[in-house]
Amino acid sequence: MRRVPGEIMQRKAVVPRPAELRRENLHHILAQDIGARILKGEFAPGSLLPREAEWGRSYGVSRTAVREAIKMLMAKGLIVSRPKIGSRVQPRSSWNLLDRDVLAWYCAATDYWHFLASVQQVRRILEPEAAALAASNHNPDQLSAIEAAFDDMRMAESLGLWNAADVRFHLAILAAAGNELLVPLGFVIESALSNMFDYTGSHNEDMRSALALHEDILRAIRQGRPASARVAARRLLSDTDRVIGVGDPNQDGTTRSRSTSSKSKGGRRHAG
Amino acid sequence: MRRVPGEIMQRKAVVPRPAELRRENLHHILAQDIGARILKGEFAPGSLLPREAEWGRSYGVSRTAVREAIKMLMAKGLIVSRPKIGSRVQPRSSWNLLDRDVLAWYCAATDYWHFLASVQQVRRILEPEAAALAASNHNPDQLSAIEAAFDDMRMAESLGLWNAADVRFHLAILAAAGNELLVPLGFVIESALSNMFDYTGSHNEDMRSALALHEDILRAIRQGRPASARVAARRLLSDTDRVIGVGDPNQDGTTRSRSTSSKSKGGRRHAG
DNA sequence: ATCTCCAATTTTGTCATACAAAAGATGGAT
């Protein structure tokens, strides 16, 4: 009779496995868990992970499953393994932070507001130019996709639907920009955003003004006016910044400290 | 006596393995090869890959190694596997194109000039703003890194050294911008660039003017003048565009077709 | 003839074990 060592998994020989307890693959679960623990800082960059057999014991799974999980984390740049040495956590610079999973783990591990500010900063850099490009380069299908997303926002009955359509709207603009690198980048950004949509889109008047701002972008893109699209996108982002309280440091050239002392973590969850 | 089926690998039982023939791990090699073949279009999105045992036979390796390779490709969003179904190539939209490996495979598989144009377009969006942010937010260490890279460019004896220092210069600016998302993004961009540095940096007068343009950015950052940094970065990128012949469509709001009919693939390799 | 449901089949998922290879650790010879 094998004891399950206080962890999530059971060995197959002991019990036929509840089956509804776990829907996903074992190696996937392991990768999720170990990856999240690395991002959480439980294993610092440069440090050694427990050896494979050790993981297997502590999770109550075979070394095979552990190895496949570790291969996934290697593929994401989190760790490297070498015989006799073990698996070592890579320096943060080689982590593939732009990977969906890694970003989700990071997002869960870091200060929420701080991360949101970073995302918004990248959006302020990317999206106005993407909107301008979309105004110049879009094809009919891409325009239809933007319009459809906008319609869904307009019709949205619930906050969840509105947010989903919102994400689709911005992704459609990225896609219409016609740059193959912008699309995956947008995926990362917007998926990070949807992780934290309990922040934004709370008040009705916010949604009403947001809708008008979205419509400005759509109109400029439809009319093929890149400069207007860029300006409209900037306006929308500023509005979003205002709603979620990120602030918009250093928008044009004036020197500003943008000190990190204003982090004010914690207390501003669910700002609505 | 087992026959090796015309592929790169040999079974361990047959021969002790030449050892200098292969330096890397088996699963890593497999992942590289299969991944590259997927990106090359040999297996279209939505189609089924050969089953694991099949891969094992054709490469002459065990199913274990194949599975670990497949797990890596799953981690990069290229494929999904399900029992009885097999491994199916995911739609391109879920490929993690911002992964180092995936980008390298893509870069090798796609039209070189077209891809370079995409990279430059993203650089034109990102780097001027990053330079502006760096001018506002840099700390002394980050500034030192930029200066060190610049010095290395100035002193560079060979084209290879110059290019390496060039990449480090731009990465240091991204890092100095103080946005945790810009750094990995820059890694991707610049590593893609270094893949194709047989293009740029060919003529001496190009390097001389490029050095001056780099110095303008450095000076603006050192003096904490974001607007100047942004303008200087734009100038440098325009210069790069000119050298590699990418062109700079639609820089400000004027409508332009930017038709893809000007692709002119092929003949412009090694533009120096 | 069509529909439903059960069984067979096929492929991935997991386990267990064995051994190879790499590279640090150890200890003895010089």
Add this chain to the structure above:
DNA sequence: ATCCATCTTTTGTATGACAAAATTGGAGAT
């Protein structure tokens, strides 16, 4: 003390077995 071979530990690979999932086909009922 230095250098060498040897030992030891950990990952890497192979193999074989079985479990689980999901398609497929067929048997039976209506």
